[in-house]
Each structure stands twice: as C-alpha cells, then as structure tokens.
C-alpha cells in the first residue's frame with residue numbers, strides 16, 4: 057500500500073505543466089482534512105494528473121469518482137499515476153463534461169461526504185459545478201474549491217456566502233482553497249431572494265496578482281521580492 061511519504065515519487069507530472077495540478081501543500085491539506093473529518097464517499101471535478109485524486113484515496117481508502125472529459129489531452133497520465141500508486145481498484149473516472157455527468161449522479165441519488173471542484177475554471181462552469189455539488193453533498197458534508205486566486209472562483213464563493221444560507225464557510229489556512237459545509241438539508245430561499253455578491257477587495261487582489269504575473273520584473277514585483285525573498 058502506497059503511503060503519503062511515497063506518493064510524490066510515484067506521481068509522474070511533467071515539469072512543463074506546473075499550472076494543472078494542485079500544489080503538494082494543498083494536496084496534503086486535503087489529505088489531513090479528510091483524515092480529520094469522517095469523510096468516506098468522495099467526488100472530484102477535474103482530474104488533471106491525478107494528484108488530488110491520489111491524496112483523497114490515500115486518506116479515505118474508499119472509492120472515489122473523478123469527472124474529466126479531457127484526459128486524452130494528458131495522455132491518460134492520471135490513470136497511469138493512480139494505477140502505479142495501487143489505487144486503481146477504488147477509482148472511477150467518468151470521461152465526460154461535469155455538466156453532463158453531475159446531473160446523472162443526481163438522478164442516481166448519489167450522495168457524497170466531500171466534493172472537490174477543480175474543473176472548468178470559468179465563472180459559469182464553477183457555478184454549475186457548485187449547483188449540482190450542492191445537491192450531491194450530504195448535509196454535514198463539505199465542498200472544497202481550488203484556485204480562489206481567480207476572480208471567477210471568488211465570485212462563486214461570494215455568491216454562495218451571500219445567497220446560500222444552507223452552506224457555511226470555514227476558514228482555511230491555505231489562500232488558494234475555499235471550504236464550505238452544507239449545514240441544512242434544503243435551500244429555503246423563495247423565488248425572489250437575491251443578494252449582490254460583487255467583491256471589490258477580491259477584485260483588487262486579483263488585479264495585483266495578475267499584474268505581478270504579467271510584469272515579473274516590474275517595480276511592484278521588486279517590492280514584493282524585498283518583502284518575500
């Protein structure tokens with residue numbers, strides 16, 4: 057059985073693609089979080105190279121479903137990684153878009169303790185994933201979003217915070233993750249309910265991050281490197 061100490065030596069992730077996988081510290085956070093909260097049934101949208109899927113399965117030792125239509129673009133490396141890690145028996149890959157696969161899971165009345173959203177990062181893609189995940193997650197269960205540096209993710213998170221009182225936000229030590237818990241069985245809003253969810257602070261933060269990425273030799277980046285060498 058592969059251990060958490062061995063897994064990074066097994067996962068083959070190309071050096072040329074640093075953007076796709078969750079970071080190791082984020083994967084370790086997911087692992088520890090699952091261990092600390094009675095989480096058994098898990099679902100993931102966005103498989104990438106299978107890093108998050110591997111850490112999730114190492115933590116639960118139970119079946120895990122990952123939805124991803126584009127594994128052929130990654131040479132099915134996630135499947136190879138999961139097989140090499142000895143985790144394949146617990147793994148189901150649904151090779152389809154989440155907007156097709158998630159309603160199917162709802163129809164089958166599937167329920168999960170933990171859903172990780174890291175697929176299509178466009179605003180409407182994340183919102184649709186959240187919408188179905190909110191029905192698929194058990195009351196008391198968790199939804200974790202990746203890439204909160206992105207404006208799209210932030211806005212979905214803010215929408216939920218302002219409008220979905222059946223969910224509660226939990227603070228997370230890592231800035232790029234956002235964790236919510238389903239605390240009521242039903243969404244009790246009436247049809248007219250709506251609260252604005254624009255966030256000026258996160259807009260400013262996003263502008264700063266993209267500016268620093270686009271101008272790595274600029275004045276702001278130099279100032280940043282003085283404070284964070």
Ligand SMILES: C[S@@+](CC[C@H](N)C(=O)[O-])C[C@H]1O[C@@H](n2cnc3c(N)ncnc32)[C@H](O)[C@@H]1O
Nearest residue numbers: 077078102103104105106107108126154175176
């Ligand atoms: C950032 S990567 C996921 C990384 C992965 N969680 C990991 O840690 O290794 C995003 C993944 O989402 C997938 N994806 C993009 N659009 C999707 C959609 N509509 N439904 C499901 N997956 C999607 C991509 O193929 C890609 O593998």
